[in-house]
Amino acid sequence: xxxxxxxxxxxxxxxxxxxxxxxxxxxxxxxxxxxxxxxxxxxxxxxxxxxxxxxxxxxxxxxxxxxxxxxxxxxxxxxxxxxxxxxxxxxxxxxxxxxxxxxxxxxxxxxxxxxxxxxxxxxxxxxxxxxxxxxxxxxxxxxxxxxxxxxxxxxxxxxxxxxxxxxxxxxxxxxxxxxxxxxxxxxxxxxxxxxxxxxxxxxxxxxxxxxxxxxxx
Amino acid sequence: xxxxxxxxxxxxxxxxxxxxxxxxxxxxxxxxxxxxxxxxxxxxxxxxxxxxxxxxxxxxxxxxxxxxxxxxxxxxxxxxxxxxxxxxxxxxxxxxxxxxxxxxxxxxxxxxxxxxxxxxxxxxxxxxxxxxxxxxxxxxxxxxxxxxxxxxxxxxxxxxxxxxxxxxxxxxxxxxxxxxxxxxxxxxxxxxxxxxxxxxxxxxxxxxxxxxxxxxx
DNA sequence: CGCTTATCTATAACGCTGTTGTGCTTCTAT
DNA sequence: ATAGAAGCACAACAGCGTTATAGATAAGCG
Numbered sequence: 001x002x003x004x005x006x007x008x009x010x011x012x013x014x015x016x017x018x019x020x021x022x023x024x025x026x027x028x029x030x031x032x033x034x035x036x037x038x039x040x041x042x043x044x045x046x047x048x049x050x051x052x053x054x055x056x057x058x059x060x061x062x063x064x065x066x067x068x069x070x071x072x073x074x075x076x077x078x079x080x081x082x083x084x085x086x087x088x089x090x091x092x093x094x095x096x097x098x099x100x101x102x103x104x105x106x107x108x109x110x111x112x113x114x115x116x117x118x119x120x121x122x123x124x125x126x127x128x129x130x131x132x133x134x135x136x137x138x139x140x141x142x143x144x145x146x147x148x149x150x151x152x153x154x155x156x157x158x159x160x161x162x163x164x165x166x167x168x169x170x171x172x173x174x175x176x177x178x179x180x181x182x183x184x185x186x187x188x189x190x191x192x193x194x195x196x197x198x199x200x201x202x203x204x205x206x207x208x209x210x211x212x213x214x215x216x217x
Numbered sequence: 218x219x220x221x222x223x224x225x226x227x228x229x230x231x232x233x234x235x236x237x238x239x240x241x242x243x244x245x246x247x248x249x250x251x252x253x254x255x256x257x258x259x260x261x262x263x264x265x266x267x268x269x270x271x272x273x274x275x276x277x278x279x280x281x282x283x284x285x286x287x288x289x290x291x292x293x294x295x296x297x298x299x300x301x302x303x304x305x306x307x308x309x310x311x312x313x314x315x316x317x318x319x320x321x322x323x324x325x326x327x328x329x330x331x332x333x334x335x336x337x338x339x340x341x342x343x344x345x346x347x348x349x350x351x352x353x354x355x356x357x358x359x360x361x362x363x364x365x366x367x368x369x370x371x372x373x374x375x376x377x378x379x380x381x382x383x384x385x386x387x388x389x390x391x392x393x394x395x396x397x398x399x400x401x402x403x404x405x406x407x408x409x410x411x412x413x414x415x416x417x418x419x420x421x422x423x424x425x426x427x428x429x430x431x432x433x434x
Numbered sequence: 435c436g437c438t439t440a441t442c443t444a445t446a447a448c449g450c451t452g453t454t455g456t457g458c459t460t461c462t463a464t
Numbered sequence: 465a466t467a468g469a470a471g472c473a474c475a476a477c478a479g480c481g482t483t484a485t486a487g488a489t490a491a492g493c494g
Contacts, residue, residue, distance in 0.1 A: 014442090036481060046444050047481085053442095057481065108329070111384045124386065152387070153398055160377025167328045169341065170369070181370055184405040231471085253452060263473050264452085270471095274452060441490075451480065462469075 015053035017043045022064045027103050034061065061113050068103075068110040073126040075099045082202070085136035086143075086191060090182065090203035092133055093158060097178055100162040108166060111159075130155060137191075144190035157181050232270035234260045239281045244320050251278065278330050285320075285327040290343040292316045299419070302353035303360075303408060307399065307420035309350055310375060314395055317379040325383060328376075347372060354408075361407035374398050 021042040025033040036047040036057060043049065054060040079092050100107040110123065134154070135147035143150055158178060165174035179200075186196055238259040242250040253264040253274060260266065271277040296309050317324040327340065351371070352364035360367055375395060382391035396417075403413055 035479085037479080045442095048443055048445090051482080111380065112325070112329070127386075152394065156374065156377040156381060156394070156398065158377075159381055160373035160375075163328065163380055164373060164376055169344075177369065177373070181373065184402070188401040188405065252450085254450085262471095265454095265472055265474090268453080435494100437492100437494080439490100439492080441488100443488080444486090446483100446485085448483075449481095452478095454475105454477080456475085457473090459472080460470085462467100464465100464467080 014043065014045060014049055018049060018053060018060065019063060019067055022060060023067055023106065026064065026105050026109055030105055031109060034064075061109075065110045065113040068106045069123040069126045071106075072096070072099055072110075072123075073129060076126065076129040081133075081136070084199055084202050085133065085140050086186065086195065086199040087202040087206070089130070089133045089137055089154070089186075090199060091206055092130060093154065093178065093182055094175075094203070094207060096130075096158050097162060097175055100158075101165065101174070104166045107162060111163075127151070127155060137189075142189075142191045142195065143186070150189050153185055154182070157185060231260065231262060231266055235266060235270060235277065236280060236284055239277060240284055240323065243281065243322050243326055247322055248326060251281075278326075282327045282330040285323045286340040286343045288323075289313070289316055289327075289340075290346060293343065293346040296350075298350075298353070301416055301419050302350065302357050303403065303412065303416040304419040304423070306347070306350045306354055306371070306403075307416060308423055309347060310371065310395065310399055311392075311420070311424060313347075313375050314379060314392055317375075318382065318391070321383045324379060328380075344368070344372060354406075359406075359408045359412065360403070367406050370402055371399070374402060 018039055021039055022034055025038065025042065034057075036050050039060075040047045040049060050057060050060055054063060075095050076092055079088060079095055081088055131148050131151040134143060134151040137143040138145065138147050138150070161170065161174045161178050161181070164170050165172070170177065183196055183200070187193065191199075235256055238256055239251055242255065242259065251274075253267050256277075257264045257266060267274060267277055271280060292312050293309055296305060296312055298305055348365050348368040351360060351368040354360040355362065355364050355367070378387065378391045378395050378398070381387050382389070387394065400413055400417070404410065408416075
């Protein structure tokens with residue numbers, strides 16, 4: 001490899017390129033493909049770039065986990081609020097589930113890679129979207145209780161289903177199970193059966209156009 | 218290392234020693250300590266033992282994941298059946314949660330390492346314990362529905378809480394959350410509030426003696 | 435402009451990893 | 465007793481993350 005045209009100080013985009021290459025490799029080829037030499041080859045640089053723009057593979061992997069949460073937050077932000085906050089939460093739930101199942105390697109990575117103690121609150125900013133949605137349902141009188149507490153129960157259910165589905169023990173019935181458990185959960189939140197059924201119908205109308213399909217690749 | 222007294226064909230216990238050393242290393246020092254050379258040193262042999270008794274690190278890791286499910290099943294089998302099947306399920310739930318939180322590295326490993334397609338039903342034999350417990354509650358008229366379906370919902374909830382707790386986002390309130398969500402879940406299974414409260418009281422009596430504490434190490 | 439300084443990078447090397455090949459030792463079976 | 469098989473130690477391979485070193489370019493300042 002000849003040392004030809006090489007920018008020196010003017011290359012903050014190498015960091016972005018590394019991160020995007022890492023995300024693509026993780027999604028398409030799995031975590032084993034995340035090596036310094038492979039990343040360097042993909043970006044067209046040397047392994048030193050990993051140490052210049054990150055502090056090593058550990059920090060790069062952590063940045064990649066954050067990128068995963070950032071993409072999930074972006075997806076959740078695409079869910080537009082309506083006059084039915086419960087339907088909004090349902091649509092967010094489907095977005096969460098669909099996004100996770102479309103990129104299982106990335107989803108698993110997000111909840112695995114921050115095993116280190118520092119900055120435990122990795123996905124909390126993303127989780128705030130769900131809390132806000134639940135808070136609107138509480139304010140509307142549909143849910144009774146503290147928004148964060150209720151949102152946590154929804155998160156636990158979604159996360160449990162997604163991870164077990166990824167592990168291969170749910171035989172692809174994860175989304176259906178999520179709908180069932182989600183309905184029961186919302187009923188335990190104080191919403192009445194008829195309202196839930198109407199919100200399900202309303203949420204269903206917002207889903208079929210493959211709104212959450214694009215990133216299915 | 219001199220080649221001194223070395224049994225040839227009469228050593229099926231080397232396989233067990235490797236597996237136990239692997240489990241101990243995983244629990245005490247984390248997944249990074251699972252290397253061929255480290256395992257060989259721990260057992261007092263060479264790295265070739267990994268290839269003699271397993272087919273390589275991949276198969277050894279898979280066997281270790283199975284060992285984790287085997288230990289979990291053993292723990293669940295320690296829960297004695299009583300005349301209150303719902304209380305039995307509650308005690309099993311606490312056993313599941315406590316066992317997982319006592320060895321988070323092993324628990325995470327169990328659901329991660331079978332990423333390969335072959336033999337997806339790794340923990341299904343273990344899961345059968347929960348299904349049987351739920352089936353007794355159904356037969357007793359406490360729960361309404363198909364046992365496997367209800368057990369799956371309990372498993373999803375427990376797994377979601379455990380994994381999020383391990384990830385560090387539940388601030389140690391996992392067990393309390395599990396009790397709350399578990400109660401709501403059982404109520405959605407058709408059990409009435411008073412019966413649930415009585416079963417909780419009955420289950421609580423069987424827990425305090427640190428019945429699930431020994432393996433807390 | 436000329437010079438210094440800082441930043442980024444390529445190359446090579448270190449110790450580590452999983453894996454494989456080879457040969458020796460020991461047990462089993464005929 | 466002899467032939468075969470099986471388990472093991474040792475050495476070597478490519479690949480991994482990481483580090484040290486030196487070269488090349490950009491920016492700052494007289």
